[in-house]
Amino acid sequence: MTLAGKTAIITGSNSGIGLGVAEELARAGASVVLNSFTDRPEDHQLAADLGARHGVVARYIAADMSKGAECRGLIAKAGACDILVNNAGIQFVAPIDEFPVDKWDLILAINLSSAFHTTAAALPMMRARGWGRVVNIASAHGLTASPYKSAYIAAKHGVVGLSKTTALETAGQGITCNAICPGYVLTPLVEAQIPDQMKVHGMDRDTVIREVMLLRQPSRQFATVEQIGGTTVYLCSAAADQVTGTTISVDGGWTAL
Ligand code: NAD
Secondary structure (H helix, E strand, O other), rough: OOOOEEEEEEOOOOOOHHHHHHHHHHHHOOOEEEEEEOHHOOOOOOHHHHHHHHHHOOEEOOOOOOOHHHHHHHHHHHHHOOOOEEEOOOOOOOOHHOOOOOHHHHHHHHHHHHHHHHHHEEEHHHHOOOOEEEEEEEEOOHOOOOOOHHHHHHHHHHHHHHHHHHHHHHOOOOOEEEEEOOEEOOOOHHHHHHHHHHHOOOHHHHHHHHHHOOOOOOOOOOOOOOHHHHHHHHHHHHHHOOOOOOOEEEEEOOOHH
């Protein structure tokens, strides 16, 4: 399967799932655009190394996904967008009545509104070429809920709804839009939740991983960034031409419970 000739933009891709998805898309031959809000030499080096590993063009474009104009600017600066992976996301854990308003606003902006802005900017480019893929990285928390994660869960349910609407508005145009719903994947975002979860539940690290974080993941195994990347590559393949407006869970059975 080759994605040669396609340009993929992956938001929030200087670490974790986004970087894993970029790696698999590059392995399949796509040119990739990495992104985060920082603009450090190591961000650009990360893209250069990835491109060299796979023999593809790889660029890094800094843009803050909490700001609508920068989301749209990312697509414009890239100059082409055949594959858009909306992946940037943050987490914050607190009960609703103590949830800081600025954190609520930031999570909604980065985890949900950014996908609206990038999609709005990318669809005209996809329509002009008669082919496109929008892959939104939602979550098992786009389909189910847990306490203390109100903003994240509201945003991820929103991403699932946005994916369906995007699919309907692009149906029959060679463009598909789907949401991948990972269970727990061990990345910096999850690593950062462990101390909070230890505090909330009064448990040590191993116990909180086994008994809390992976409790709802029947496989009791973390999903990997390679698996999320491979699922993205599948959604970009001809086999998935008629797969649109749906969710694909990569969650070790979480949503089967
Ligand atoms: P991560 O913290 O490793 O990666 C998040 C990425 O988003 C980073 O590259 C970060 O730089 C970027 N980012 C953060 N704020 C940004 C901003 N304002 N502008 C641009 N980029 C920004 O986390 P991850 O676990 O790889 O998460 C990636 C996505 O996958 C998120 O949307 C997350 O909700 C989702 N997800 C993760 C898991 C999991 O278990 N790790 C499970 C389900 C869904």
